[in-house]
Every structure is written in C-alpha cells, then in structure tokens.
Amino acid sequence: MKTDPSNLIEVSLSLFRSKGYRRTSMADIGRATGLLKGSIYHHFPNKERLLIEVIQHVIGLFEDGVFTEARRPDLTEKQRLDGMIDAVESYYIQHRVCALVHLWPDALQESAEARELIQKFFRDWRDLVSDLLKPKYGQAEAHRLATDALARIEGAVIWLQIVGEEQALKQCSEEIRKLL
Amino acid sequence: MKTDPSNLIEVSLSLFRSKGYRRTSMADIGRATGLLKGSIYHHFPNKERLLIEVIQHVIGLFEDGVFTEARRPDLTEKQRLDGMIDAVESYYIQHRVCALVHLWPDALQESAEARELIQKFFRDWRDLVSDLLKPKYGQAEAHRLATDALARIEGAVIWLQIVGEEQALKQCSEEIRKLL
Amino acid sequence: MKTDPSNLIEVSLSLFRSKGYRRTSMADIGRATGLLKGSIYHHFPNKERLLIEVIQHVIGLFEDGVFTEARRPDLTEKQRLDGMIDAVESYYIQHRVCALVHLWPDALQESAEARELIQKFFRDWRDLVSDLLKPKYGQAEAHRLATDALARIEGAVIWLQIVGEEQALKQCSEEIRKLL
Amino acid sequence: MKTDPSNLIEVSLSLFRSKGYRRTSMADIGRATGLLKGSIYHHFPNKERLLIEVIQHVIGLFEDGVFTEARRPDLTEKQRLDGMIDAVESYYIQHRVCALVHLWPDALQESAEARELIQKFFRDWRDLVSDLLKPKYGQAEAHRLATDALARIEGAVIWLQIVGEEQALKQCSEEIRKLL
DNA sequence: GATGAATGAGCATTCATTCAT
DNA sequence: CATGAATGAATGCTCATTCAT
Structure with a gap:
C-alpha cells in the first residue's frame, strides 16, 4: 500500500472533487488509500x-x-x-x-x-x-x-x-x- | 411566537448563502429564527x-x-x-x-x-x-x-x-x- | 369526524396491535382519527x-x-x-x-x-x-x-x-x- | 479498555431481555459496557x-x-x-x-x-x-x-x-x- | 372542544481527533 | 509507522406534552 503523502493527497483530491471537503471523511480517505483513518494523522496533523x-x-x-x-x-x-x-x-x-x-x-x-x-x-x-x-x-x-x-x-x-x-x-x- | 414558514425560508437562505447547506445545522436555523431545532419540523418535514x-x-x-x-x-x-x-x-x-x-x-x-x-x-x-x-x-x-x-x-x-x-x-x- | 373517546380507543387498539405501543405516536393516533395530536389530550391526560x-x-x-x-x-x-x-x-x-x-x-x-x-x-x-x-x-x-x-x-x-x-x-x- | 464484541452482545441481550430492543438506547448499552454510545459503532455498524x-x-x-x-x-x-x-x-x-x-x-x-x-x-x-x-x-x-x-x-x-x-x-x- | 405552534428531552448515527500498543 | 479502540461533540430527526388562540 502506497502510503506516501503524495498518494494521500491525490486520493483526497479525487474524493474532494467528487464529494466535497466536508462530506469526505477521514475514514473515506483511509478506505481509499488502504490506510486506517488513525494512520492519516502520521502524515497530516489534521484535516x-x-x-x-x-x-x-x-x-x-x-x-x-x-x-x-x-x-x-x-x-x-x-x-x-x-x-x-x-x-x-x-x-x-x-x-x-x-x-x-x-x-x-x-x-x-x-x-x-x-x-x-x-x-x-x-x-x-x-x-x-x-x-x-x-x-x-x-x-x-x-x-x-x-x-x-x-x-x-x-x-x-x-x-x-x-x-x-x-x-x-x-x-x-x-x-x-x-x-x- | 407565530413563525411563518416564509421567514424560516429567508433566514435559511441567508444562512445557506454564507455557510452552505451542509454546514448549516437545523440548530443554526433555529437559533437564527428563535426556534428550537425540533420546532422547525413543524414547518418542514425535513432538511x-x-x-x-x-x-x-x-x-x-x-x-x-x-x-x-x-x-x-x-x-x-x-x-x-x-x-x-x-x-x-x-x-x-x-x-x-x-x-x-x-x-x-x-x-x-x-x-x-x-x-x-x-x-x-x-x-x-x-x-x-x-x-x-x-x-x-x-x-x-x-x-x-x-x-x-x-x-x-x-x-x-x-x-x-x-x-x-x-x-x-x-x-x-x-x-x-x-x-x- | 368521530372524536368520542371510544373511537379513539378502538383506533389506538388497532394501531397498538400492529405497531406496538411505543412505536405508535400520538401523531399516528391523531392522523388515524382525524384529530390533531394536541386534541387527543382533551380526551386522555396522557399516553x-x-x-x-x-x-x-x-x-x-x-x-x-x-x-x-x-x-x-x-x-x-x-x-x-x-x-x-x-x-x-x-x-x-x-x-x-x-x-x-x-x-x-x-x-x-x-x-x-x-x-x-x-x-x-x-x-x-x-x-x-x-x-x-x-x-x-x-x-x-x-x-x-x-x-x-x-x-x-x-x-x-x-x-x-x-x-x-x-x-x-x-x-x-x-x-x-x-x-x- | 479492550471491549470485545461478544461482551457487547451479551450485555445487549440482557438489556433487550429486560427492556426490549426499541426501548434500549445505544446510550444504555454504552452505559452498561462502560463505552460511550458513539464507540459502539466501532464494533457494530448500526443498531x-x-x-x-x-x-x-x-x-x-x-x-x-x-x-x-x-x-x-x-x-x-x-x-x-x-x-x-x-x-x-x-x-x-x-x-x-x-x-x-x-x-x-x-x-x-x-x-x-x-x-x-x-x-x-x-x-x-x-x-x-x-x-x-x-x-x-x-x-x-x-x-x-x-x-x-x-x-x-x-x-x-x-x-x-x-x-x-x-x-x-x-x-x-x-x-x-x-x-x- | 379543537387547533397548531412550540418545547425539550431523547435517539441513532457520524466524525475529527487522540493514543496506547 | 500503523493499528484499532475510544472519545465527545455535533447532526438530523422524533415525540409526548403544553398552551394560547
């Protein structure tokens, strides 16, 4: 699983584009990157x-x-x-x-x-x-x-x-x- | 305390314009109209x-x-x-x-x-x-x-x-x- | 609209039988009797x-x-x-x-x-x-x-x-x- | 604070047996298991x-x-x-x-x-x-x-x-x- | 009596965030 | 680094009940 921040960003962009920032949950991003939502906080301090x-x-x-x-x-x-x-x-x-x-x-x-x-x-x-x-x-x-x-x-x-x-x-x- | 629906709609429009629909909570609308959030459902069946x-x-x-x-x-x-x-x-x-x-x-x-x-x-x-x-x-x-x-x-x-x-x-x- | 208490009781019984007491709301009973929920309280002090x-x-x-x-x-x-x-x-x-x-x-x-x-x-x-x-x-x-x-x-x-x-x-x- | 799901199920069964499903709130289950109601959703997707x-x-x-x-x-x-x-x-x-x-x-x-x-x-x-x-x-x-x-x-x-x-x-x- | 607006407490559910392991 | 359990605040919505008209 690619967990480098740049992949996270690309996946997030794609989700933000389709669902918007607010409606995209950290869990959504986790799911889409193969990470658990808790792990995202190793790469970004907050949403x-x-x-x-x-x-x-x-x-x-x-x-x-x-x-x-x-x-x-x-x-x-x-x-x-x-x-x-x-x-x-x-x-x-x-x-x-x-x-x-x-x-x-x-x-x-x-x-x-x-x-x-x-x-x-x-x-x-x-x-x-x-x-x-x-x-x-x-x-x-x-x-x-x-x-x-x-x-x-x-x-x-x-x-x-x-x-x-x-x-x-x-x-x-x-x-x-x-x-x- | 007669709240006519058209006032509710104008207040909601104003809130939606500044905060968006999703970010405006029923409680926000209540606060802005002097109602409790539950009371809004007397006028509209849902958000x-x-x-x-x-x-x-x-x-x-x-x-x-x-x-x-x-x-x-x-x-x-x-x-x-x-x-x-x-x-x-x-x-x-x-x-x-x-x-x-x-x-x-x-x-x-x-x-x-x-x-x-x-x-x-x-x-x-x-x-x-x-x-x-x-x-x-x-x-x-x-x-x-x-x-x-x-x-x-x-x-x-x-x-x-x-x-x-x-x-x-x-x-x-x-x-x-x-x-x- | 028959609003005598005995009709209310029969309608309530029928609703209680199908949905149970808890799931039957005063509004349901009102709807089924042609009364508004507030009016039920003229006949019964509470649920x-x-x-x-x-x-x-x-x-x-x-x-x-x-x-x-x-x-x-x-x-x-x-x-x-x-x-x-x-x-x-x-x-x-x-x-x-x-x-x-x-x-x-x-x-x-x-x-x-x-x-x-x-x-x-x-x-x-x-x-x-x-x-x-x-x-x-x-x-x-x-x-x-x-x-x-x-x-x-x-x-x-x-x-x-x-x-x-x-x-x-x-x-x-x-x-x-x-x-x- | 490891809450295994089987404990949650047993506690829920006990509450359901005494109060019924509908009358048992997620908060009740939380209280009985030492969890907050929101935390139950970590173990079960819904009630x-x-x-x-x-x-x-x-x-x-x-x-x-x-x-x-x-x-x-x-x-x-x-x-x-x-x-x-x-x-x-x-x-x-x-x-x-x-x-x-x-x-x-x-x-x-x-x-x-x-x-x-x-x-x-x-x-x-x-x-x-x-x-x-x-x-x-x-x-x-x-x-x-x-x-x-x-x-x-x-x-x-x-x-x-x-x-x-x-x-x-x-x-x-x-x-x-x-x-x- | 009846109405309908309002209340306030409660409910299931979501979510960003924290943290021990 | 990653995990997964937990938190706590917030959200949309329901409902028994009250009350001025």
Whole structure:
C-alpha cells in the first residue's frame, strides 16, 4: 500500500472533487488509500492541513501543466496563450469541475490559509494572462481583458458542471484565443 | 411566537448563502429564527424539503425581479435585455454570491429534486435570453450567445466572490448589453 | 369526524396491535382519527392513560364475547367450555395477535397499572376455566388444567403470529374441548 | 479498555431481555459496557446489526445447550427428548423470558433479517422435535405433536413471564416428556 | 372542544481527533 | 509507522406534552 503523502493527497483530491471537503471523511480517505483513518494523522496533523496541501497540489498541477505553457520564453505571446487555453480546455473537459472553486465554500469557512491560497491562485493566473496581453493591449486594458477571460473560463466550467454542456467552455476558449 | 414558514425560508437562505447547506445545522436555523431545532419540523418535514423550498424561493425572486423584466411586452428587446442585466447586476453586487451555484455541490450529493430545480433554472434563464437575441441573431447563434452570456455572468459572480473584484461583473454586463 | 373517546380507543387498539405501543405516536393516533395530536389530550391526560383504557377495552371485549359465553347459566359446563373456545378461536384467527401479550413488554416498563390489569386478566380467565372444570376434576386438578389450557392458547397464538401456522391453535382448541 | 464484541452482545441481550430492543438506547448499552454510545459503532455498524447478532447469539446458545442435547447419537429418542426438555426448562426458569419472542414485535417492524432468523429458529426447533417423535408417531402426527409442544413451551414461558407462575412450564415439560 | 405552534428531552448515527500498543 | 479502540461533540430527526388562540 502506497502510503506516501503524495498518494494521500491525490486520493483526497479525487474524493474532494467528487464529494466535497466536508462530506469526505477521514475514514473515506483511509478506505481509499488502504490506510486506517488513525494512520492519516502520521502524515497530516489534521484535516485542514490536508485541505491546504490538496489545494497546493492542484495549484502545482496548474503551475506545471498550464502556467508553464504560458511562460515558455521560446514562444510568441500568441502561441503561449493558445497553449495555455489548450491545456485549460482539456483539463476541464476531463475533470468537469474546478476543484478550487468547488473547495472554495469550505475553504472560506474553515481555513484562512486555504482561502488565501485560492485567492492568490486566481490572481496569479489572471496576472499571467495579463502579461501575455500587455504588449498588444497595454497595462490597463490587458488587466481588464485577463480578468474577464478568467471569469469566463470559470463560468464556463460551472456551466459544464451544472448544465452539462461543453459548448460554453469551447466558445470561451475560442474567444480568448482571438484576443491575440 | 407565530413563525411563518416564509421567514424560516429567508433566514435559511441567508444562512445557506454564507455557510452552505451542509454546514448549516437545523440548530443554526433555529437559533437564527428563535426556534428550537425540533420546532422547525413543524414547518418542514425535513432538511431536504427546506433546501428545496429555499431554492424555489430564490428562483421565485429571479422570476419576479429579473425574468419579469426580460418579459415586459411593452419594451423592445434591447430595453428588456438592459433591464434584465441591470436587475442581475444589482442583485449580485448586493449579495456577492449566486446562491444556486453555492448550493450546487450539496444539492448534487443530497437531493435529486434540488439538483433538477437548479439545472432547470439555468436552462430557463438561458432560454429567456436566447429569446431576446433570436430576432437579431437567429435561433442557433442566439442560443450560443445566450449560453455564453449566462456562463459569463456566473463566472463573474464567482470572481466577485473569490477574488472580491466587481470589475468582472461590470465588464460582462457591459458586453452583454452590447449584444443588442 | 368521530372524536368520542371510544373511537379513539378502538383506533389506538388497532394501531397498538400492529405497531406496538411505543412505536405508535400520538401523531399516528391523531392522523388515524382525524384529530390533531394536541386534541387527543382533551380526551386522555396522557399516553399511559390511553394505554390503560385500551387494555380495559380489550378486557371488556373478552368479558362480553368470551367470558359471557363461559358464564351462561342455561348451559352445561361442556357447552360453556365449547362456546368459550369457539369464541377464542375465531377471535385469534381473525386478529392473529393477543393484544395484551403484545402490549405486555411496554406495560411492564411503563405502567404499573397496565401491568396489573393484564396480569389480573389472565388470572381471571384461568379461574373462569377452572370453575368450569372443577365439577369434573376437583379444585386442584381443575386449576392445573385451566392454567395449562390458558398457556397453551397463548402459546398457540404466539406460534400463529411468528410462524404463521393456524394448526397449533386449532389443535389446542380441540384438546381443551376434550377436557369435558 | 479492550471491549470485545461478544461482551457487547451479551450485555445487549440482557438489556433487550429486560427492556426490549426499541426501548434500549445505544446510550444504555454504552452505559452498561462502560463505552460511550458513539464507540459502539466501532464494533457494530448500526443498531439493527447489533439486534441481529444478539439474535444469532441466542440461537447459538440454544444450538449448544438445547439442540445438541436433542441430537446426541449415543442416546435413544426418549433420552434425547428428556435431555432437551431438561435444558429448556432450566433455561427458562432461569431467564423467565423467551428473548426471541420478546424481540419479535420489534424485529417484525424494524428488521426483515431479524424476523426471518426468529421464524427459522422456531421452525428448526420444531423440526428437531418432530424428528425425535417420527419413529414412534410417523411423519404427520410427529409434526403435529412437535408443533403443539413448541407452542406449549412458548405459552408456558409467556405465562411464567406475565403471571409469574412456574407451574405451567413444569406441567408442559412433563407432558412433552410423556410423548416418548 | 379543537387547533397548531412550540418545547425539550431523547435517539441513532457520524466524525475529527487522540493514543496506547 | 500503523493499528484499532475510544472519545465527545455535533447532526438530523422524533415525540409526548403544553398552551394560547
């Protein structure tokens, strides 16, 4: 049984994504990892810490899979934006939920640290997009367009989740690509 | 000590909006209404029913405050769309959360009836916007634009909620108004 | 809606017979009588009193339908015993439960008065049968045979209830008849 | 503070015997075992399971103490029947209640599994007695006599329980012995 | 009498957390 | 490190009873 913390985090992420943080019990996590719930406390001092590390893990996945794309120095801004949108689109089509939005209500109520991580993530992401748009649109307009793009993506993912239609996400990817 | 159910529903909505459905206990609702938790069952047979009626109440508020605006037969499509966006914008600036999106994860896990109400609400809203856009854009394009508009609004509200910036909502309102 | 106490008692008996005393709520009784649970307290000061009066009602039914048969001065002992057994047999074939045995565990725990009523009922019944047998068997043997007959009847009713076979009741009726 | 489940079952049986299943709360069981009510769920997933295992335990006691006697291949049928009746008599004189009959109303209402266990127990017991009587009486008559014997025993135990007289049980043991 | 709202104690069950082994 | 037993507080819900109208 793989009991290294990183496996625990991945399993927890998967459970949190489907059932939410609150509804996922330590026993659920134990069951899914082959550990007993008591043993989880050898790896994480409490459930809140687990939430935080799951959030950091998700942020890490975006750093690696999405943001990296947007930062490649060998590409033009256009290429970098397109690469980022490709990564985002396929990520959400696969998972159908934005884990961080999903976890937000719980983070808000139960963990200041988690809350700030999530907020920072979205701001960082927006700033990243803003940087791509700045050469073409200038500081202020780029900031506005980037904020809008991010909100649109999240809205499209919500729509995918609730209404079940992928169209909104594809449409918004399309239009964001057109920005450059 | 006459507790009319509609007061219970409003209090519950307010609690659900800030803490979520799962995290709001019957005792919380009792405390906020001056009742004991057991007494709530005099008005609602169980917590799920309360959730459903809260959702119906929210939908009713939209019917009255937002959809009505979009249906006024005395106005042009442009005026109706603008009226609807005005109503939506001020509603969300005030509440900073879309209660139905907020309740979605709990509804998904705990109540098929609640889930369907929420899904239907978003589809109905989208269809309403689509009807306004149809004369100008035709069936298919209107549907696409309406879906996109709705997802954008919800995304902007999420952004308002998490990042705390109203700008995304204002920006998206602006652009939806420009559709007509 | 008939709200006289005797209707309440009959409805309660029927509910107690099928669900037991403890599992029958005042609301159940209200629902079954067309009253609201609060109104029951106009007729009975509390649930225990209702239990007691239900027990007295059942005893009254036996007095009228079963014991009377056994006391008719115009008949021989043999005829009276047969008449009693006929009445008992058809009563239990119809109801499949001895209400007083069914209520015993609850009576034992919750009401000294109910407990004593039930105990007295069985002793009285036994003495009645004993009186019928005395001329033929003498005091001591009649007492023994009557006790045995009563226990057999109750055992056969239990068997009918749990195993669902009427045979035991018929068999024991037969043998009791053969005593005279 | 090692609480083995079998102790929990015995304590529960004892409580169920005196108060019944429904009236025995998990807190009662906890109190009687030195556990908190929540801790019982470490050993049994729910109260119904506890009921079922208590019933299986009682059946096991009969298997070991009563049925075994009736199955000894080294004895004649007469000896086996006498041994069984001895065991039954002393068991019920000691406990003064047939736990399975006592639990029947609750089992009937709350657990199909418990209900079937109890029904099967009585049928099995009857068949066992029937097998002892078959050589002497033939299949059909043995079945009838065995059913009658079982119902009599249960009736006598009810009588012992309610009226408090042991005589009925002794009388019926006597007569069952006389069958062989 | 009847009503229906409210009470308060109780119940089965869940769960994050602790800790001796 | 892992286990599994235990904790204690909380949760949704039930119910006999009271009482103002």
